[in-house]
Amino acid sequence: MCYTLHSNGRWKEAEELFAQVMETRKRVLGVEPPDTLISMHNLASTLWARGRWKEAISLMGLCFQLRKRILGDRHPYTKSSLEALSWWQIEEIEIGH
Template identity: 40%
Template sequence: MARAIPLYEQTLTDRLRVLGQDHPDTLTSRNNLAGAYQSTGNLARAIPLYEQTLTDRLRVLGQDHPDTLTSGCGCLRLQPGARTIRPAAVS
């Protein structure tokens, strides 16, 4: 997985440039990169990406969208004992 991380990073960079930060495919790329970091044990990089993805998906897709719910699961997996997810304020 460690060899794949640069590819995930490049994909996210490209999607940000071409599609913009709120496009669902960009949000998916960010979530995928977080998962890659998580799988290599780099939680310091995974958690902020999961949190940002969750916050953005709540704002863009809504709380009941399947992708939003998937993002919430990523955050919960990394925070043992957590009962709720408190993303940054959504404007």
């Protein structure tokens, strides 16, 4: 459901659902399991899509650091978070936020 909302541009609803999923996973599984980090990555992406750049960068930075520590810097998920984070930081500088 989260992905359907996200792909249809229903950002606010997607954000709320991704946040609920992430918080539930953090509470049940902890912050480090890959499933929790997937939720974190997805929430950060939705925040970015909604124009909440600083929050998105902060959350993706945390996600990247955790993935790097847990999965290693060569894992595809870690690379994905680093790519998004790097791109967003460049975009934020260019748009002046």
